[in-house]
Amino acid sequence: MSKKILICDDDEGILDLLTMLLEDNGFDVIAEQSSLNVYKIIESEHPDLLILDLWMPVLSGDQVLRMLKNNPATQTLPVMIISASMEGKQIAVLAGADDFMAKPFDVNTLVERVKKFLSKEEMEASL
Amino acid sequence: MNKLNNGEFSFSHETINKDFELLTRALDASISGIVITDHNLPDNPIIYCNAAFEQISGYDRKEIIGRNCRFLQQNDRNQPERQIVREAIINGLDCVVEIRNYRKDGTLFWNELYMSAIKDAFGNTTHFIGVQNDISRRKKAELALLQHQELMERRIEERTRIIKESEEYLASIVSTVRESLIVLDKSHSVLSVNDHFLKTFKVSLNETEGKVLYELGNGQWNIERLRQMLENVLPTNNPVEDFEVEHDFPHIGRKLMLVNAHRIELEGDYKDRILIAIEDITDRREIERRKDDFLSIASHELKTPLTTVKGYVQMMNRYMPENASDKFKSIVDKTSIYVERLNNLLSELLDVSRIQTGNIELHKELFDFDRVVKETVEGIQTATKTHQITVIGKATNSYSGDESHIVQVISNLLANAIKYAPDSPEIVVYLSLVSNYLKVSVTDYGMGISQEDQKKIFDRFFRVGEIQQRFPGMGIGLYVCDQIIKNHGGSLWVESEKGKGSTFSFTLPLDETEVPE
Numbered sequence: 004m005s006k007k008i009l010i011c012d013d014d015e016g017i018l019d020l021l022t023m024l025l026e027d028n029g030f031d032v033i034a035e036q037s038s039l040n041v042y043k044i045i046e047s048e049h050p051d052l053l054i055l056d057l058w059m060p061v062l063s064g065d066q067v068l069r070m071l072k073n074n075p076a077t078q079t080l081p082v083m084i085i086s087a088s089m090e091g092k093q094i095a096v097l098a099g100a101d102d103f104m105a106k107p108f109d110v111n112t113l114v115e116r117v118k119k120f121l122s123k124e125e126m127e128a129s130l
Numbered sequence: 131m132n133k134l135n136n137g138e139f140s141f142s143h144e145t146i147n148k149d150f151e152l153l154t155r156a157l158d159a160s161i162s163g164i165v166i167t168d169h170n171l172p173d174n175p176i177i178y179c180n181a182a183f184e185q186i187s188g189y190d191r192k193e194i195i196g197r198n199c200r201f202l203q204q205n206d207r208n209q210p211e212r213q214i215v216r217e218a219i220i221n222g223l224d225c226v227v228e229i230r231n232y233r234k235d236g237t238l239f240w241n242e243l244y245m246s247a248i249k250d251a252f253g254n255t256t257h258f259i260g261v262q263n264d265i266s267r268r269k270k271a272e273l274a275l276l277q278h279q280e281l282m283e284r285r286i287e288e289r290t291r292i293i294k295e296s297e298e299y300l301a302s303i304v305s306t307v308r309e310s311l312i313v314l315d316k317s318h319s320v321l322s323v324n325d326h327f328l329k330t331f332k333v334s335l336n337e338t339e340g341k342v343l344y345e346l347g348n349g350q351w352n353i354e355r356l357r358q359m360l361e362n363v364l365p366t367n368n369p370v371e372d373f374e375v376e377h378d379f380p381h382i383g384r385k386l387m388l389v390n391a392h393r394i395e396l397e398g399d400y401k402d403r404i405l406i407a408i409e410d411i412t413d414r415r416e417i418e419r420r421k422d423d424f425l426s427i428a429s430h431e432l433k434t435p436l437t438t439v440k441g442y443v444q445m446m447n448r449y450m451p452e453n454a455s456d457k458f459k460s461i462v463d464k465t466s467i468y469v470e471r472l473n474n475l476l477s478e479l480l481d482v483s484r485i486q487t488g489n490i491e492l493h494k495e496l497f498d499f500d501r502v503v504k505e506t507v508e509g510i511q512t513a514t515k516t517h518q519i520t521v522i523g524k525a526t527n528s529y530s531g532d533e534s535h536i537v538q539v540i541s542n543l544l545a546n547a548i549k550y551a552p553d554s555p556e557i558v559v560y561l562s563l564v565s566n567y568l569k570v571s572v573t574d575y576g577m578g579i580s581q582e583d584q585k586k587i588f589d590r591f592f593r594v595g596e597i598q599q600r601f602p603g604m605g606i607g608l609y610v611c612d613q614i615i616k617n618h619g620g621s622l623w624v625e626s627e628k629g630k631g632s633t634f635s636f637t638l639p640l641d642e643t644e645v646p647e
Contacts (some may be wrong), residue, residue: 086430098453
């Protein structure tokens, strides 16, 4: 069964690109533009990985991330932050991100990192 | 005739000649000039003069007898003393005057004249006796003293005027300065402040001068940090410069101040006075903050669509049909190159803006330096088919610094090496430990840099003239590298010979204490 990835970014262009890219690499992709819906989707869809933008209206990526990491039900879900913000990496690390990629990213590197992540998950799960 | 009986003189018929001769000799022995005038004769002529008078006046007795005393003043007639003498003669009184007289040869002498009237039994004036002393020397000394005093007074006036002028000049400078200035005495009472202080902090001179600083305006200057600086820092670190104080003032609101303090150490009246200059940087900081905000937003907003474009171009490569024409492939390749260039320019521009604002933040953590260098080289090696990059040596596997910044420097040096050595494929990265520094050198065998240009290549926006035509760029890369290395307490330099290639090297201190705060 293919792995499920939830992507949340307020920029439609990024969502389209990542959806195409990751589906192309055999993943199930749920693309969501509003950060307010992230928790609900995680609860119902149980994704294996969350790719999250930082600068989003109403609820920022690091706020979402903190909520997820503080909640026992979601704290094990790996989260990769993608951001074009200059301080992105620091914010991501402080909020407890599992990985970070600066925009603009190299799509091949991103796919590699996602694959590495999910295979690690699989290994850990099988142990 | 008691006076006469008092002495040896009897003036009897037998002795009178002898007695007179003796008295005349006595008069001649005096060093004071003595004359007797007869008041009953017309114009009060001199009827007797002694030898000293001849001596003082330079006239012979025969030239003196019969003349009025005024002949001694010659043409110097307008002396007020003459009036005193005249009145004494008319009224038959004694008088003492200092009067200018002239010798026979015309030279001046100051004459101190004691004049006494001689009266008969009925009280009528019969004669005058004048006793004269030449006081020219004393007069001269007095005059010299007077002149000296006048000169001194004039000088003092001149000095006072100069001091006043220079005080006014300094005061006008102080009042023009757009910084607040305060002068405190050693017990921290305000001696004076300038206009700018009064304006900025909306206070009057009356409620300021003479008050202890901390009590000013109901204690609004009782700022703990300022107090600490004045009481604890200044006594041992004089002067204190760029000391930042933030305070919320009741009327004017929150102010961010940059304070310089200087305690006067010179011996003298001003010793231990404290000069304080306050620059209000509240607005400047606000502008800097807005600039930073703007940069963050610009960076974010420009990079977001760039991410999409870059991603799609990469995917175009992925989906390239087998039978795609070379022309099409080349178009996609070029698009990819220019998107990357746009990304680099954007990053450089943002870096420079951040460095300009002084806000290039270091996020230091321990990392495996050698591994990071190798990974960076690998990353660039995969992207370049034209050059072969070799890594030689080892530096350290544990360095504390900003990894992303160090990667930026190494990438930049490698990109330059590739760019400026298009026909020499070999590039060497040399890692080593030198004393307590790590050293990285990047060597290419390309076009090299002239001695003259070597001095300028680390300047912002500098481009080597002939290079600009062939290799576009903004002249920012090395400037940023230099700043990053400096921020880590290290140094970056170049050794190069035109036509033979260049070696860019940097060292970084392993000892934390050498890294700037």
